[in-house]
Amino acid sequence: MAAKVRKSVGYLHGRLELLKHADVAAKVAQKQLGVFEARELAKVEDETLRQELAQKVADGQLDRAALKDEVQKVTAEPRQLPLFDAKAFTRRWDRFRQEIETVTIARLGVSERQEARQLLEEMRQAIEEMLSKIA
Numbered sequence: 611m612a613a614k615v616r617k618s619v620g621y622l623h624g625r626l627e628l629l630k631h632a633d634v635a636a637k638v639a640q641k642q643l644g645v646f647e648a649r650e651l652a653k654v655e656d657e658t659l660r661q662e663l664a665q666k667v668a669d670g671q672l673d674r675a676a677l678k679d680e681v682q683k684v685t686a687e688p689r690q691l692p693l694f695d696a697k698a699f700t701r702r703w704d705r706f707r708q709e710i711e712t713v714t715i716a717r718l719g720v721s722e723r724q725e726a727r728q729l730l731e732e733m734r735q736a737i738e739e740m741l742s743k744i745a
Contacts, residue, residue, distance in 0.1 A: 650681045
């Protein structure tokens with residue numbers, strides 16, 4: 611069929627996708643929506659929301675960029691972050707440990723030693739606090 615109309619298969623597939631939702635197809639046929647807008651709206655499964663967005667586009671309340679943003683908001687899957695990323699933590703810990711091993715205490719001045727001690731004490735307290743929560 612693509613060869614017959616001298617269009618690519620992807621082009622035809624994209625146009626056929628516009629027929630997926632009758633409300634969108636009707637607005638394209640009535641020239642209330644362009645192809646770009648129709649393709650974006652076809653991504654929205656919720657019929658009521660899709661019709662609201664289509665009407666806003668037809669009324670000129672949403673331009674292409676705003677429509678794309680709205681569609682992304684409603685179609686984006688919520689990301690659930692891991693509670694603890696062990697791999698990332700291990701990488702950071704390894705880098706930190708390597709950095710500590712390069713410090714030569716004998717070369718540190720008195721104020722540098724005090725500052726290092728204070729930072730290490732803060733780290734120890736934070737680690738002990740976390741350990742108490744885990745145990």
